[in-house]
Structure formats: structure tokens, C-alpha cells
Amino acid sequence: MFNREKNDMTTETTLPYDSSKFKAPSFSGKQRTSRIGKPALLTIVNTPKCGKRVAISPKVLEHFGALTTVQVAIGEDGVALGERLPENDARFTLKTLANKSVIYSAPLVDSLTYSFELDFSGRSSISFGECSLMETEDGEPVAFFPIKAQQPASLPLSVQSEDTFDEGQLS
Structure with missing residues (x-):
């Protein structure tokens, strides 16, 4: 039983489990399978009830230090994220x-959804x-997430160097 005063489960009295009082759910064999692939480095959430947001893996952000704000730019081939991006307010x-x-x-989220259909x-x-580490002309780090675009966007990003990595290489 749950003890509210202790905010804990008590083990003083163990009750017997009577299987005749329980029934397996009829849908037990119909569990939805998830898509297994590379670990998510960037996730775009777009729901009418639970909101719209963009989640970024800590494996990506560790290359920037302690960020409290970021800038985002949409390019033809994906999304760039950094602390300071050129020509971006x-x-x-x-x-x-x-x-x-x-x-x-x-x-x-609406802009990303529209830009990449x-x-x-x-x-x-x-x-x-997937994510590539880039650097601006001023030496600022940039994370680039490739997204196959069906509709081009209009914010190119100039870079000096590029290092490609995935979740396994970030450890």
C-alpha cells in the first residue's frame, strides 16, 4: 500500500495476488511498435493539444557550453542552430x-513544418x-541538422569547417 505520510510504498503487509480478480487487456498483443533508428538529436513536436516545441539533445549542446538562448536558421538542406549566427536577430x-x-x-515549429513540408x-x-558541427566565419560553433527539403528556404549559412557526427561519435 502507498503510505501518504511517508510518501513511500509500505511492505509491512503483503497481500496475496488473486488472478481470478484480474483479466489481461484484450489488446495486449496489439502494442504499437516504435521506429527504431539513430538516437534523436533534434525532435520537432507539433500537436494541437500538447503544444509545439523543438527538443535538442544534450549531446549536441555540450559542444556549445552552457547555453540559455540559441539562434535558429532555416536553410535549403536543413536547420542550423548556434549561440550567434550571422545575419540573424x-x-x-x-x-x-x-x-x-x-x-x-x-x-x-510552424515555419519548420512549412519549409520542409x-x-x-x-x-x-x-x-x-544526424548532425554536423560547423563553424561560422567568426569561429562560432554551429550545429546543422540535415532535413530533406521539398521546398527551399532562403537562409544560407556560410561556414569554414564541417565535422559530421552522429550520436555514437558524440560520447
Whole structure:
């Protein structure tokens, strides 16, 4: 039993389990399978009831130090994220949710959804497991998440160097 005063489960009295009082759910064999692939480095959540947000893996953000805000730019081939991006005044606050940093911004999610024609039919989120580390001309680190674009966007990003990594290489 749960003891509210101790905020703990008590083990003083163990009750017998009577299987005749329980029944397995009729849908037990119909569990939805998840898509298994690379670990998510960037996740876009787009739901009418639970909100719109962009979650970023701590494995990506550890290359930037302790960030409280980021800038995001949409390019033809994907999304760039950094502390200071050239020709970009838009700044987003990072909040912590579970083990990820999250940008709560419906306009950003709408822009990403439109720019890359992301289809959220039958799903609440889309995750991306690839990321390239780049550097601006001023030496600022940039994380680039490739997204196959069907509709080009108009914010190119100039870079000096590029290092590609995935979740396994970030450890």
C-alpha cells in the first residue's frame, strides 16, 4: 500500500495476488511498435493539444557550453542552430524538459513544418538523428541538422569547417 505520510510504498503487509480478480487487456498483443533508428538529436513536436516545441539533445549542446538562448536558421538542406549566427536577430530561450533542452515556439515549429513540408499525420513528433558541427566565419560553433527539403528556404549559412557526427561519435 502507498503510505501518504511517508510518501513511500509500505511492505509491512503483503497481500496475496488473486488472478481470478484480474483479466489481461484484450489488446495486449496489439502494442504499437516504435521506429527504431539513430538516437534523436533534434525532435520537432507539433500537436494541437500538447503544444509545439523543438527538443535538442544534450549531446549536441555540450559542444556549445552552457547555453540559455540559441539562434535558429532555416536553410535549403536543413536547420542550423548556434549561440550567434550571422545575419540573424531571432533568439529563442532554452528550457529543460527531461534530459533535453527545449525551444517552446509555435511560430518556429510552424515555419519548420512549412519549409520542409513535414507531415505530422498520425504522429506528434518527427526526430532527426544526424548532425554536423560547423563553424561560422567568426569561429562560432554551429550545429546543422540535415532535413530533406521539398521546398527551399532562403537562409544560407556560410561556414569554414564541417565535422559530421552522429550520436555514437558524440560520447
